[in-house]
Amino acid sequence: MASKSFHATIKVNTSAEEAIKKINEVNKWWAKKVKGKSEKLNDQFTVDFGTTWVDFQITELVPNKKVVWKVTDCNLGWIKNKKEWNDTAVVFEISEKKNATQIDFTHAGLIPSFECYEDCKTGWTEHVTESLVMFINDGKGMPQ
Template identity: 30%
Template sequence: MKMKTLSTTTKEFGTTLSYSYSFRTKKTAQEIFNLLLNIPAWWSGIFEETIAGPSKQVGDEFEFKAGGGAHYTKQKLIELVPDKRIIWEIRECHLQFVTNHSEWVGTHLQFDIESFVDDTKVTFTHLGLVPQFECFEGCSGAWTQYMEALENNLNT
């Protein structure tokens, strides 16, 4: 049985709430972990994305562009716990569709992977993507699309 929860305001980042999305899959933690480190395998195919740079070891940086240049970010891999957690920090950002183009700078993209007897739970949290951000509605909607695609990929 497929179980999914979607919560846009459940994880705390300081004293504010951040976007989060969780689902369960029959894939192993190792399969999920390896897929997540292959950025184009899960963060592409929706908004004309281009991804450049490595993301396999702590300190690696990659660039993400989407929407015909409307979205640019540079991420640095800051934490890797094999088969359990991956965290990237947004180092640079240019979002053309909001007043504060660098709204994401300093936020974190975090995946937590939990193994259970019959399945594995994947939780994505964009720590710092909070309802107070101008882009919260649009960005959380885009994250939901990416997470649903990842979930479908892992459940097929």
């Protein structure tokens, strides 16, 4: 059986254009401490949780359809392999459906054999299916 990367699907009450804008406002739904820019192709930014931090580069940006954040470096402070996310990618694929916009979230490369998988799965589930949805729909997320 092939290992599958972590995936979640959400539906939000906004346009695809607005969804992409909100996704890129990382400090409003994921991490309060964000350095750099996360708006355009090749932008680089860091999410900082203290001893845990992750550097990203936007490597793909298709207006109203897709954004990809490649992990260029990281320090996952709570596990042995602190660089486990290196060369993985966070992918948001957006499609407008009847009466809603669907966002397919995949952390490509975050697979069940990773040491952090269960903790990361829990974190992404909370941040994507709760905080990001709240931020897009109601204007207020729950960044950490």
